Amino acid sequence: MAKGIFSRMADIIKANINDLLNRAEDPEKMIRQMILEMEEAVNKATASVGTAVANEKRLERQLLDKTDQIEAWQKKAELAVESGEDDLARRALERKATLEKAAADLEVAFDESHKTSDQLKKQLGQLKSKLDEARTRQGALIARRRAAQARKQIAQGLSGVGDDAFSSFERFRSRVENEEAEASAHAEIAGEDPSLDDSFEKLERRNTVEEELEALKNKLRKSDA
Numbered sequence: 280m281a282k283g284i285f286s287r288m289a290d291i292i293k294a295n296i297n298d299l300l301n302r303a304e305d306p307e308k309m310i311r312q313m314i315l316e317m318e319e320a321v322n323k324a325t326a327s328v329g330t331a332v333a334n335e336k337r338l339e340r341q342l343l344d345k346t347d348q349i350e351a352w353q354k355k356a357e358l359a360v361e362s363g364e365d366d367l368a369r370r371a372l373e374r375k376a377t378l379e380k381a382a383a384d385l386e387v388a389f390d391e392s393h394k395t396s397d398q399l400k401k402q403l404g405q406l407k408s409k410l411d412e413a414r415t416r417q418g419a420l421i422a423r424r425r426a427a428q429a430r431k432q433i434a435q436g437l438s439g440v441g442d443d444a445f446s447s448f449e450r451f452r453s454r455v456e457n458e459e460a461e462a463s464a465h466a467e468i469a470g471e472d473p474s475l476d477d478s479f480e481k482l483e484r485r486n487t488v489e490e491e492l493e494a495l496k497n498k499l500r501k502s503d504a
Contacts, residue, residue, distance in 0.1 A: 307421055310417050310421060311417070313413075314410075314413060314414060314417060317409075317410045318410065320406070321403070321406050321407060321410050324399075324402070324403050324406055327399065328399045328400055328403050331395055331396045331399050332396050334396075335392040335393050335395075335396045338385060338388055338389040341385055342382060342386055345378055345381055345382040346382060348378050349375055349379055352371050352372070352374050353371075355371040356368045356371035356372050356375065356491075357495060357499070359371055360492070360495050360496055361499060365492065368492055368495070369488060369492055372488045372491050372492055372495075373488050376484050376487060376488060
């Protein structure tokens with residue numbers, strides 16, 4: 280959604296304003312309308328940035344919550360070992376390992392969300408600068424309307440429909456390449472053996488838990504000594 284808003288704003292900024300003014304019955308009214316469209320695009324972009332920032336904050340809270348849970352289960356495992364409840368300690372360490380995996384996934388999502396928010400903030404700042412510039416220049420653009428007419432006639436053969444056609448072709452090419460990449464990715468995933476990966480992941484997790492349990496025992500033995 281945000282991408283579409285930024286694209287719309289860019290289209291307005293890049294438009295041949297002189298050409299639009301020449302075709303308008305009331306050029307001054309026309310340029311005021313364009314300013315209003317820019318303002319609307321900036322408002323929508325601002326809302327999109329707000330949504331991105333809110334999503335970043337939500338992921339951050341979830342990550343902090345998982346971190347707190349990991350620490351809590353570590354303490355529970357220590358308590359179980361001190362009480363001689365090895366099986367209970369083992370289960371606590373397994374729960375901790377599961378939470379650590381979830382926290383790692385959340386951290387990746389949070390980092391990506393943070394980068395997205397920063398990027399959108401920068402783009403929004405650029406759009407606002409362009410809007411301020413457009414507001415400042417609207418009077419001058421109307422005054423230069425007549426001088427632009429001769430230049431427009433020469434430029435008509437080099438712009439307009441041709442540029443739109445090339446732009447559309449490039450968008451279609453990009454879409455085809457994306458679909459080909461997605462198809463290759465799905466085919467590669469379909470060829471994997473998820474059961475084998477799961478088996479090794481469980482084995483590695485069990486070994487990690489056993490190692491942590493033994494290390495915890497040694498730590499507590501040294502503390503008792």
